[in-house]
Amino acid sequence: MDFSTSELESAHALLPDAIKNTPLVSGRTPGLTLKLETLQPTGSYKIRAAWTALVRLGEPARVKGVALSSSGNFAGAFTWAAKRLGVPAHLVFTPSVSGLKVQMAEEFPCQIHRCEDRYEARYEVLEHLAESGILTIDHRLDQNVHLGHATIGWECAEHLERFERVLVPVSTGGLAIGMATALRARGFRGEIWGVQPSGNDTAARSFRAGRPIQNRGAATCCDALTATSLPQAAFDELKRLLSGILVVNEATIPEAVKYLALSEGVIAEPGAAVGMAALLENQKRPDGTLLILSGRNIEPALLRDYLT
Amino acid sequence: MDFSTSELESAHALLPDAIKNTPLVSGRTPGLTLKLETLQPTGSYKIRAAWTALVRLGEPARVKGVALSSSGNFAGAFTWAAKRLGVPAHLVFTPSVSGLKVQMAEEFPCQIHRCEDRYEARYEVLEHLAESGILTIDHRLDQNVHLGHATIGWECAEHLERFERVLVPVSTGGLAIGMATALRARGFRGEIWGVQPSGNDTAARSFRAGRPIQNRGAATCCDALTATSLPQAAFDELKRLLSGILVVNEATIPEAVKYLALSEGVIAEPGAAVGMAALLENQKRPDGTLLILSGRNIEPALLRDYLT
Numbered sequence: 191m192d193f194s195t196s197e198l199e200s201a202h203a204l205l206p207d208a209i210k211n212t213p214l215v216s217g218r219t220p221g222l223t224l225k226l227e228t229l230q231p232t233g234s235y236k237i238r239a240a241w242t243a244l245v246r247l248g249e250p251a252r253v254k255g256v257a258l259s260s261s262g263n264f265a266g267a268f269t270w271a272a273k274r275l276g277v278p279a280h281l282v283f284t285p286s287v288s289g290l291k292v293q294m295a296e297e298f299p300c301q302i303h304r305c306e307d308r309y310e311a312r313y314e315v316l317e318h319l320a321e322s323g324i325l326t327i328d329h330r331l332d333q334n335v336h337l338g339h340a341t342i343g344w345e346c347a348e349h350l351e352r353f354e355r356v357l358v359p360v361s362t363g364g365l366a367i368g369m370a371t372a373l374r375a376r377g378f379r380g381e382i383w384g385v386q387p388s389g390n391d392t393a394a395r396s397f398r399a400g401r402p403i404q405n406r407g408a409a410t411c412c413d414a415l416t417a418t419s420l421p422q423a424a425f426d427e428l429k430r431l432l433s434g435i436l437v438v439n440e441a442t443i444p445e446a447v448k449y450l451a452l453s454e455g456v457i458a459e460p461g462a463a464v465g466m467a468a469l470l471e472n473q474k475r476p477d478g479t480l481l482i483l484s485g486r487n488i489e490p491a492l493l494r495d496y497l498t
Numbered sequence: 499m500d501f502s503t504s505e506l507e508s509a510h511a512l513l514p515d516a517i518k519n520t521p522l523v524s525g526r527t528p529g530l531t532l533k534l535e536t537l538q539p540t541g542s543y544k545i546r547a548a549w550t551a552l553v554r555l556g557e558p559a560r561v562k563g564v565a566l567s568s569s570g571n572f573a574g575a576f577t578w579a580a581k582r583l584g585v586p587a588h589l590v591f592t593p594s595v596s597g598l599k600v601q602m603a604e605e606f607p608c609q610i611h612r613c614e615d616r617y618e619a620r621y622e623v624l625e626h627l628a629e630s631g632i633l634t635i636d637h638r639l640d641q642n643v644h645l646g647h648a649t650i651g652w653e654c655a656e657h658l659e660r661f662e663r664v665l666v667p668v669s670t671g672g673l674a675i676g677m678a679t680a681l682r683a684r685g686f687r688g689e690i691w692g693v694q695p696s697g698n699d700t701a702a703r704s705f706r707a708g709r710p711i712q713n714r715g716a717a718t719c720c721d722a723l724t725a726t727s728l729p730q731a732a733f734d735e736l737k738r739l740l741s742g743i744l745v746v747n748e749a750t751i752p753e754a755v756k757y758l759a760l761s762e763g764v765i766a767e768p769g770a771a772v773g774m775a776a777l778l779e780n781q782k783r784p785d786g787t788l789l790i791l792s793g794r795n796i797e798p799a800l801l802r803d804y805l806t
Contacts, residue, residue, distance in 0.1 A: 207524070208524050212523075213521035213523065213534070213537075215520075215521065215537050216515070216516050216539070218539050218540075218541070226521070228763045229521075229523050229762075229763055229764075231524070231526050232526075233526070233763060451765055451801075452765075452798055452801075454537075455536045455537055455541060455764070455765040455794035456537075456763070456764075456765070457759055457760075457763040457764070457765065486763035490760055490805055493759075493760075493805060494802050494805045494806065497798055497801060497802045497805075498802065
């Protein structure tokens, strides 16, 4: 991953107004800055990558259609962008996907394919679809997807004076890689920490092992952070770009969702709240910290529980 | 109320960065724009007025102190600003004030005075404090308070192309008056509607009566919209500036809080959600509408109930 500033700038310029320039706000917590991807039209940052990938398609893909696998947030973003750009959308879901997120994806025309309940099964179904001539996007490796994620870092870099440390959720690491690439390209010299839940700390374990590991028995309340393996390329990029990976206790994540709602007025889903959880665990100081709040799509019943 | 553009501009310039330029965001609901005063450090727009009133004080008031009565949101804002500006703060509360809001006010040094459980009793205690040499602010009439509120309209007016209609909560009408004054001063020609809950529609009834009425037996879930009478000056200004006042059913307000949380990712308190309630009741169309979301300070237990 090595985008030039002109590539980054043009990716940002291609985003519609409805997607770009989400608020960067000062929290009530002194010195804390929040990037509110929670306010995106489909409730998560994935809409930037979906748009960036689909807006650059050639004519054949626009006719045959495009397929993607998603734990949920990318799906809603993908159908939102596909509808506006007139591209037939195929989605591959595992059985464990959040009903709320399937519902968001189904708001727009799309064809849904179910796969077995294994993280890797998603990519097997994608290969199958590719054989029938559909363009498939592997969001873990796709350059345009990373470029879409990078637009978040591009925007944050307009305000480098406001933070010296960034905390960003990590699953396959796409958000962290894209964001860090853009921040570094624009001269950010501070720390960038990935954050994972203890129930699925695949990237943290891979860091310790010095190579991508396969994580068996992962179980986390963060339905957006479900990757149990990392492509080698993503592992290498994360190693190069991040200061390290913080792991937060599953039990702190509901506290972080509650804190963000009641003290900051922001609805964040569990996977978006892991950075706040790291602050609540005193792993880093809020002062000078930028939290990337990646999405808001939490099941209402779960949110009620967490507010208790 | 007739502020010049230079008065408005300088009031805006006097606000600290932590207060000014709250996000103006496109909602998930097509065509809807939201002004997020919910993201203010003390969780409500009142912080602008508190700052504007206190930053202009002369030396005697800075020593003797300043007193204010509030249903809650102004109190937290007042102590926040008083602490930073080194002014002794006195607060007058009715017994029915939200515990959460008292707690927010008490985060900073202040002296609390309780009054009887009548809206007007607040102003009687203020008069008593004034006799002991403390400067009292009647937030219903104070020019600097209105000027503080006006800074919201000043900011919204940077984006006149995004809306043709504004919905703003009304209690004593200060927010509506200040905001409308600034919007009109900067050339906004669209509609500005006040919104009140059916449980306390004092301004709407006054409009119908053609004069300020005394509203007996008011009871609303909006603890920020408790004014049961209007000063004549406020009534006259509201008549001059507003297109009219919409009244929403109490039962719709929890729905509006829920909608803002789950569909827009924004925590809003009941009094801030009345505009959204008017849209849910189809009183106005979302497309082209700007909602002023005035605050987020809702009791956690109430928020949980509303999310059910």
